[in-house]
Amino acid sequence: MEHTDTTMSSIHPPEYYRNEVYSLTKLPTVPAIAMEILRVTREDNLSVSQMIPIIERDPPLALKILKIANSAYYGLRNRVETLRHAIVVIGMEELSHLVLSFTVLKLLLSRDIGDQWLEWNKLWEHSAACGHIAQLLNKRLRLSVPSSPYSLGLLHDVGKLVLYRIDPEKYTKAVKLAEKDKLTSYDAEMEVFGVTHADAGRWLAEKWELPEAIINAIGFHHKPELVSNPKYEVSTALIQISDLVCNFKSIRFGTGFVQSIPREEEGWKILQKENEKLRDMDFERFVLEIDDDIETIQKMVELAQL
Numbered sequence: 001m002e003h004t005d006t007t008m009s010s011i012h013p014p015e016y017y018r019n020e021v022y023s024l025t026k027l028p029t030v031p032a033i034a035m036e037i038l039r040v041t042r043e044d045n046l047s048v049s050q051m052i053p054i055i056e057r058d059p060p061l062a063l064k065i066l067k068i069a070n071s072a073y074y075g076l077r078n079r080v081e082t083l084r085h086a087i088v089v090i091g092m093e094e095l096s097h098l099v100l101s102f103t104v105l106k107l108l109l110s111r112d113i114g115d116q117w118l119e120w121n122k123l124w125e126h127s128a129a130c131g132h133i134a135q136l137l138n139k140r141l142r143l144s145v146p147s148s149p150y151s152l153g154l155l156h157d158v159g160k161l162v163l164y165r166i167d168p169e170k171y172t173k174a175v176k177l178a179e180k181d182k183l184t185s186y187d188a189e190m191e192v193f194g195v196t197h198a199d200a201g202r203w204l205a206e207k208w209e210l211p212e213a214i215i216n217a218i219g220f221h222h223k224p225e226l227v228s229n230p231k232y233e234v235s236t237a238l239i240q241i242s243d244l245v246c247n248f249k250s251i252r253f254g255t256g257f258v259q260s261i262p263r264e265e266e267g268w269k270i271l272q273k274e275n276e277k278l279r280d281m282d283f284e285r286f287v288l289e290i291d292d293d294i295e296t297i298q299k300m301v302e303l304a305q306l
């Protein structure tokens, strides 16, 4: 009988996948608008008037920003009618990261992704929920996160799309293996690819020169203790814990067999070092309270997809 299980036999070395990502042959380049927003954000004296003309060149994007500013997310009483007002409400840096995250996710999740079986829609939901929870926890714990936690959450699992685009067949195999053997997607990918979505996502983020906080959150959200620059330790740990909370709430994509509890994770220790109050926090209650936010999360997912 023919041997059909090629899981282990066709494994490439990690360099193979890194080169696949770096060469961008199967992956898109960053859209010009995202590049430009990134460039402007890097400049010190970033001004609203510099940002407006860039966004205005992309009317659907401008509209989306207005909708976000008017969403329950920012809970404003008065309607935001202009881009200038929207930027003031959202904040320059957060806005630039939001635009970047939406653009990147939308680009990689575009219709040609195919394979409905994988339910990519759930990845939107999972990513938006993770961002939202990160934002809530960040506020609750008064952490010093150098970037908008929402955008870190939005992009943390982008590597799943990268792996899929490089080898859809193998990626599907990893998802099926995870389901069958009740593995985390991280472990299943390791078995099938020899690298994980964290690696693949980090390589793409490096290649695209995304902000460091984003590169770290993508690359190390499963192992925040490996972050080499202490500046990004807390934000990455925050994403690990938010990701686990999502899995607890069953807002997951592919797999998310909960095999660990947040309190036992390295990320928890890192956050606790940052804020001792974490010890007294009623975490279970926090997880329960998130139910009240599900509608807001869902609305943001719809907005992001527009």
Ligand SMILES: [Fe+2]
Pocket (backbone or CB within 6 Å): 156, 157, 197, 221, 222, 243
């Ligand atoms: Fe992940």
Ligand SMILES: [Fe+2]
Pocket (backbone or CB within 6 Å): 126, 130, 156, 157, 243
């Ligand atoms: Fe995740």
